[in-house]
Amino acid sequence: MGGQFRPARPPAALRPHVLRYLGYREESAVPVQRRQAPAAGVALVIGFHPLELSGPELGATSAAAFVGGLSDSWVLTRFTGPQAGVQVDLTPVGLYTLLGGRALPNGAVPTLDELSDPVLAALPDRLAAAPDWPARFGLVSDVLAARLLDLRARRPAPEVMHAWRRISATGGGLRVSELAAETGWSRRHLQARFSAQIGIGPRTAGRVLRFARASAMVTGSRAPLAGIAATCGYADQAHLGREFRALAGVTPGGFRAEWSGFPFVQDEGPAAGQDRPA
Template identity: 65%
Template structure:
């Protein structure tokens, strides 16, 4: 396995909405598989070579350029041979503006050519024709800036942004009723608007963010599982174990390899 990764900060005007830009070039002589666990963020994959994806929400599919939407389930990716492209990590609010709500269906992995967005669908071919990482990042940043800085762009409702920020700040340890009260909306209305603009309901987002914190603590390998379960709001260690199996398809006690690029 040979690999090259180039990570850069987004332009200042896009920071806080664009979380990371990662250029990657890999070559695997044998099948290379990665587990992508449930996550609340959005990964825009501008890939140049086909990748096989499989999981409970999509069965098995092949794609090169696609959207890793917020999800409460896991996906396996696999390839042999070359892989290259640019990965753009976005907040859900930024993804709604750049990609539209169609791309944020929880558990889905829509290909770019399914989003009815010719400019976005053409971007991977433009990246393939550009010989340098600097040039590729410039193309991506130009499209992001055009959409995120446009005062006429579609945006997430302020109430949804507030609810997401509260969930993120507490790692999912805030109730839906409290979120609804803070927005001034009913629980039902909050759930509907949040799902349309983030891709998950607030309750599911709570679960995914709580898992994300637990996975980070487990990855350190220094804390007892019972203590992690208590710190993250699980009923007990068995509850934590069940969530790892459901959201990452692995056993937390077996050194679960929860990872991406």
């Protein structure tokens, strides 16, 4: 199996909502399966070849270009033969703005064609025709800038954006009651508005972000699992193990083994867990 992976940073103006680009090109004569666990961001995959997708919430499907919303469950990807494209890692606030004021429900993975957005649907063919990775990244940046930097674009409510920033900054360590007090909303109103504009509720978002930090440490280091559990706010190593089985379908050790040796498993950071190619 051979592979080419080209990470790139988006232009500075896009970085508040666009975490990273990853160009990828692989080919394998035997099936390649990868486990995509819950992550702190969402992945816009602009692929050129069909990819098999399956999971406990998703079922089984096949798609080349799609977007995965925030989720508290895992997805398995599988391919044989060629795979190539560009993965764009976005914050959920960025995705809401990109989609014109629309959040994806927990675990939703619509294809770009299903979004009824001709500009996004045309991206796979445009990128495939581009001569090299810089040209592809430039095309993606132009499309994203036209949406994300438009002053007329629909964005989440300021209170929702504040809550998301606080959950992100604390790694999921804030109680919903604290977030509600900071926004001036009731817990029920925050839950409803946050879910509608981010895709999952604030409590679930905290759980996902805590797990994303832990999974990045599991794959990005050889640190003892007990230490990772303590650092990420779990009661103990057993608690960490239960969360891995619930959210990733595998033990922490099994997750580490699956991703060991992969060249672009990111160290702990804001896009933790969201930099692996689909």
